[in-house]
Amino acid sequence: MQHEPIGLLRDKISRCDAVLMTVTALGQQQYSGKVEKVYSRRFEGPGGYDVPRLPFIGSTSSWGNQGLVNGERALVFIGYSTSTKRYYQEHWQGHFSVVAIENQLFAIANWHLLKSGGRTWGPGYLRDSAFLPDKEKPGRVAMPYALLERHLLEELGDLKPC
Numbered sequence: 413m414q415h416e417p418i419g420l421l422r423d424k425i426s427r428c429d430a431v432l433m434t435v436t437a438l439g440q441q442q443y444s445g446k447v448e449k450v451y452s453r454r455f456e457g458p459g460g461y462d463v464p465r466l467p468f469i470g471s472t473s474s475w476g477n478q479g480l481v482n483g484e485r486a487l488v489f490i491g492y493s494t495s496t497k498r499y500y501q502e503h504w505q506g507h508f509s510v511v512a513i514e515n516q517l518f519a520i521a522n523w524h525l526l527k528s529g530g531r532t533w534g535p536g537y538l539r540d541s542a543f544l545p546d547k548e549k550p551g552r553v554a555m556p557y558a559l560l561e562r563h564l565l566e567e568l569g570d571l572k573p574c
Contacts, residue, residue, distance in 0.1 A: 419533075419534070419567070420533050420534035420538065420563065421534075421563060421564055421567045422567050422570075422571075424489040424502055424505075424506070425452060425489070425564070425567055425568060425571065426571065427455070427489075427491060427502065428455055428489035428490055428491040428502045428506070429450065429451070429452045429453060429454055429455045429456060429461075429489070429490055429491060430450075430451035430452055430487060430488075430489060430564055430568075431445070431447055431449070431450050431451070431461060431466075431487070431488050431489075431490050432447070432448045432449040432450075432451070432485075432486075432487050432488075432510065433445030433446055433447045433448055433466065433485070433486065433488055434446045434448070434483065434484070434485045434486075435480045435481070435482065435483070435484045435485075435486055435488070436465070436482060436483070437470075437480065437481065437482035441469050441470045441471075441472065441479075442467070442469065442470075443467070443468055443469070443470045443480055443501075444465040444466060444467045444468070445465065445466045445468065445488065446464070446465060446466075447461050447462070447463075447466055448485075450462075451561075451564055451565070451568065452568055454571075455490075455491035455492055456492060457492030457494075457497070457499060466490075466499060467498075467499065468488075468490055468498070468499035468500060468501055469498060469499070469500045469501065470501045470506075471501045471502065471503045471504065471506045472503075477504055477505060477523075478505075478507075478522035478523070480501070480507060484509055485509070485510045485511070486507040486508060486509050486510055487507060487508045487510060487519060487557075487560070487564075488501055488502075488506065488507045489501065489502035489506045489507065490502070490506075505521075505522075505523050508520060508521055508560065509522065510557055511554075513545065513554070516556065517556070517557035517558070518545070518554040518555060518556060518557055519554070519555055519556075519557045519560040520545065520552055520553070520554050521552070521553045521554075521555075522551065522552055523551055523553075534563060535563055535566075537559060537562075538555055538559050538560065538562075538563050541555050541556050541559050542554065542555045543555075
């Protein structure tokens, strides 16, 4: 039986905005981020993303979920809660680390993208570009950031307005 590809970003961007930032860890899941680029503003709070530092609650690092690290540059999936009047990172696999490898930017998925229960993920051009940057850490998959960004923009273009 042929399975449809798993949407790599569709579930994230249907609930959260994609924001490229450098993260500052403040402790106990409290973070702030210096925002570099905002890809969507569908779940933005009244103060907006255009602030010197965006405070938010990060997801926990448990059950294989990787938490953000102080000083990390990341594409973070984030949304605003009107009930608590705070920003929150997507609770599960809510970011891609963004790193330079040989002067090229790569997005690192800190989870087992390559083992998806027999299903494939994302578009072929992105999947084909993926590699393991460290053979000792098979759960970390790298892909060129430009291709992840291309996929993100395609997915955002396919979404219906909220």
